[in-house]
Amino acid sequence: MIKKLIDGIKKTEAPIVVGLDPKTDFIPKRILDKAFSEFGPSQEAVAESFFLFNKEIVDNIYDLVPAVKPQVAMYEQFGLPGLEAYKKTIDYCHEKGLLVIADVKRGDIGSTSESYAIAHLGASKVGDTLIKGFDADFATVNPYLGSDGVKPFINVCNEFDKGIFVLVKTSNPSSGELQDKVADGKPLYETVGSLVETWGAESMDGSYSNVGAVVGATYPEMGKVLRDIMPHAFILVPGYGAQGGKGKDLVHFFDKDGLGAIVNSSRGIIAAWKNEKYGDPSQELLGEAARKAVLDMKEDIASALK
Amino acid sequence: MIKKLIDGIKKTEAPIVVGLDPKTDFIPKRILDKAFSEFGPSQEAVAESFFLFNKEIVDNIYDLVPAVKPQVAMYEQFGLPGLEAYKKTIDYCHEKGLLVIADVKRGDIGSTSESYAIAHLGASKVGDTLIKGFDADFATVNPYLGSDGVKPFINVCNEFDKGIFVLVKTSNPSSGELQDKVADGKPLYETVGSLVETWGAESMDGSYSNVGAVVGATYPEMGKVLRDIMPHAFILVPGYGAQGGKGKDLVHFFDKDGLGAIVNSSRGIIAAWKNEKYGDPSQELLGEAARKAVLDMKEDIASALK
Numbered sequence: 001m002i003k004k005l006i007d008g009i010k011k012t013e014a015p016i017v018v019g020l021d022p023k024t025d026f027i028p029k030r031i032l033d034k035a036f037s038e039f040g041p042s043q044e045a046v047a048e049s050f051f052l053f054n055k056e057i058v059d060n061i062y063d064l065v066p067a068v069k070p071q072v073a074m075y076e077q078f079g080l081p082g083l084e085a086y087k088k089t090i091d092y093c094h095e096k097g098l099l100v101i102a103d104v105k106r107g108d109i110g111s112t113s114e115s116y117a118i119a120h121l122g123a124s125k126v127g128d129t130l131i132k133g134f135d136a137d138f139a140t141v142n143p144y145l146g147s148d149g150v151k152p153f154i155n156v157c158n159e160f161d162k163g164i165f166v167l168v169k170t171s172n173p174s175s176g177e178l179q180d181k182v183a184d185g186k187p188l189y190e191t192v193g194s195l196v197e198t199w200g201a202e203s204m205d206g207s208y209s210n211v212g213a214v215v216g217a218t219y220p221e222m223g224k225v226l227r228d229i230m231p232h233a234f235i236l237v238p239g240y241g242a243q244g245g246k247g248k249d250l251v252h253f254f255d256k257d258g259l260g261a262i263v264n265s266s267r268g269i270i271a272a273w274k275n276e277k278y279g280d281p282s283q284e285l286l287g288e289a290a291r292k293a294v295l296d297m298k299e300d301i302a303s304a305l306k
Numbered sequence: 307m308i309k310k311l312i313d314g315i316k317k318t319e320a321p322i323v324v325g326l327d328p329k330t331d332f333i334p335k336r337i338l339d340k341a342f343s344e345f346g347p348s349q350e351a352v353a354e355s356f357f358l359f360n361k362e363i364v365d366n367i368y369d370l371v372p373a374v375k376p377q378v379a380m381y382e383q384f385g386l387p388g389l390e391a392y393k394k395t396i397d398y399c400h401e402k403g404l405l406v407i408a409d410v411k412r413g414d415i416g417s418t419s420e421s422y423a424i425a426h427l428g429a430s431k432v433g434d435t436l437i438k439g440f441d442a443d444f445a446t447v448n449p450y451l452g453s454d455g456v457k458p459f460i461n462v463c464n465e466f467d468k469g470i471f472v473l474v475k476t477s478n479p480s481s482g483e484l485q486d487k488v489a490d491g492k493p494l495y496e497t498v499g500s501l502v503e504t505w506g507a508e509s510m511d512g513s514y515s516n517v518g519a520v521v522g523a524t525y526p527e528m529g530k531v532l533r534d535i536m537p538h539a540f541i542l543v544p545g546y547g548a549q550g551g552k553g554k555d556l557v558h559f560f561d562k563d564g565l566g567a568i569v570n571s572s573r574g575i576i577a578a579w580k581n582e583k584y585g586d587p588s589q590e591l592l593g594e595a596a597r598k599a600v601l602d603m604k605e606d607i608a609s610a611l612k
Binding site: 043071073077079106108109119120127133171175 | 329342348349351352380382385386388389393411412413414415416417418419424425426432433437449450451452453473476477479480481482484485487488490494497
C-alpha cells in the first residue's frame with residue numbers, strides 16, 4: 001500500500017495529506033442550515049453537515065493531493081450517525097481516487113488488536129462471506145502495549161495490502177512526558193522508532209515498508225534523528241500549520257530523494273475559508289479557500305525541500 | 307462515579323467486572339442460527355447475535371456483579387451494525403442496574419481527546435440540545451500522548467460524573483517492551499502510575515479518584531508497587547482466568563480495606579458454557595454457566611483476600 005501512496009505523491013508532487021476533521025465551528029452556515037432544517041437538532045444533522053462539508057472540500061482538492069486523513073474522534077463524538085458520515089466520507093474519497101489514512105490511534109492486545117485492524121483496514125468473515133469494515137487504506141496505531149498490539153495490524157496489512165503509521169513522537173506539548181524519557185541511554189521515542197523499523201521488515205513494499213511512523217512537525221530535531229533510525233519507514237507528519245510547524249521544519253523528515261514523509265494539515269485547509277487571506281469569510285468560500293490553502297502549503301514545502 | 311462503583315462492589319461483595327467481548331466462536335449455535343436466519347450472512351446478523359448473547363449473560367449475572375466491560379473492538383469490527391449492538395448492550399446493562407466500563411483504550415490530544423471523551427462518556431451540544439454519545443460510565447484511556455491526552459477526559463468526567471482507567475501496566479506478554487523501560491531510575495509504568503495519582507487529584511470522589519488505572523493480573527509484583535504509588539486510584543485488573551491470572555495473584559492489587567481493585571474476566575465467564583466443568587457444552591447453557599463461573603470467581607477472589 002505504501003507504494004500506492006508514493007505513486008500518488010509523485011503524481012501530484014504534493015507530499016500532503018488533508019485532515020478531514022470537521023467541527024461545527026468550521027462549517028459554513030449555509031451547510032449547517034441545510035442539514036439542521038432537514039434533520040432538526042440531532043446527531044443526524046451534524047453528521048449530514050460533516051459529510052456535506054467534507055464533500056465540498058474533497059471536490060476541490062482531490063486532484064492536488066494523494067490522500068486525506070479523517071480523525072475518527074470527530075465523528076465518533078456524534079454516535080452512530082457520526083460514524084455513518086465517517087464511512088460515507090471514506091467511500092466518497094475512494095470514489096475520487098484519494099487514499100484514506102484513518103486517524104484512529106487504536107491499539108490493544110492480540111485478538112483485540114486484530115479486531116481493530118479488521119474494523120479499519122480488513123474484512124471479517126461472516127459465514128463464508130468476507131465483509132469489509134470501514135475499509136481505509138492506512139490506520140494510525142498506538143504502540144504503548146508493545147509488539148502484541150502492533151503485529152496483528154501488520155498481519156492484516158499483509159493480508160489486505162494496507163498500511164499503518166505507529167505513533168512514535170506526537171506533535172503535542174506534553175508528548176515528552178513519556179515519549180522523551182531516557183531509558184537504555186536513549187529517549188523512548190527512539191526505542192519505538194527502532195521497533196517500527198524492526199516491525200516494518202515484515203511488510204516491505206518496494207523501498208519502504210507498510211509500517212510507517214507518526215512524528216510531529218513540532219519536533220524537527222527529533223524528526224532528523226528518527227529519519228536515520230527508521231530508513232524504511234514513511235513518516236506521517238502532523239502539526240504543520242495551526243499547531244506551529246512550518247515548511248522549513250520539515251526538511252529532515254524527508255529522505256534525500258524527497259520522499260519518506262507526508263505532511264498533514266487539517267484546520268489550515270478545511271477552515272481556510274475563515275481566514276481573510278483566502279477571501280471574505282462572509283462569502284463562505286469553503287472549497288475555493290481549501291484549494292488555495294493546499295496550493296500554498298505545496299509551495300511552502302517544495303521551497304523548503306529545494 | 308467511582309463511589310457508585312464502590313457501592314456496587316460492597317452490595318454484591320464482588321469486586322468483579324464481566325467482560326462482554328463477544329466472538330462468534332463463543333456464541334451458541336441456537337443464537338447464531340436465529341440471527342443468521344433473520345439477517346442472512348451480514349454484519350447485521352453478527353451484531354444481532356452479539357446482542358442476544360450479551361443479553362442472556364447479563365440476565366443471568368446482573369445481580370451478582372456491579373459492572374460489565376464491553377470491549378468495543380469486538381463490535382467495531384462489524385461496522386455500524388456492530389456498534390449499534392454495542393450501544394444497545396450499554397443501554398441494556400444500564401436498564402439492569404449495571405455500571406458499564408467502555409474498554410475503548412482511546413487517547414489523542416487536546417480537542418480530539420475531548421471528542422473521544424464526549425463520544426464515550428459525555429454529551430455533545432447540538433444547537434441548544436445536549437445529545438449523549440455511547441454513554442458508558444467509565445472508559446479506558448491510553449497515556450502515551452501524556453497529560454494533553456488525558457486531561458480532556460478528566461474534564462468530561464468532572465462535568466458528567468464519570469470515570470476513566472488509564473493503561474499503566476497491561477496484562478500482555480510484550481507489555482514490558484515500553485512499559486518496563488527504566489528511566490529516571492524507575493520503570494515507565496511507575497512514572498505513569500505517579501501521573502495517574504497526580505491527575506486523579508483533579509477528580510476525587512470520596513476516598514478514591516475517578517481516575518483509575520489498568521494493571522494486569524499477570525504482573526502481581528508490579529501491582530504491589532503500583533498499589534503503593536497510587537493510593538487514590540482504583541485498579542482495573544484484566545488478565546484473570548484465561549490469560550493466566552489467579553485469585554492469589556490479586557491480593558496486592560487491593561487495599562487493606564479489601565477495596566481499591568476490580569477484576570475483569572471475559573472468556574472465563576462468557577464462554578464458560580463451552581467448559582465441561584459447567585455442564586454439557588452441547589446443551590449450550592450460556593447463562594447458567596456464566597452465573598456459575600462468576601460465583602466461582604467470586605469465591606476464588608474472596609478466599610485469596612481472606
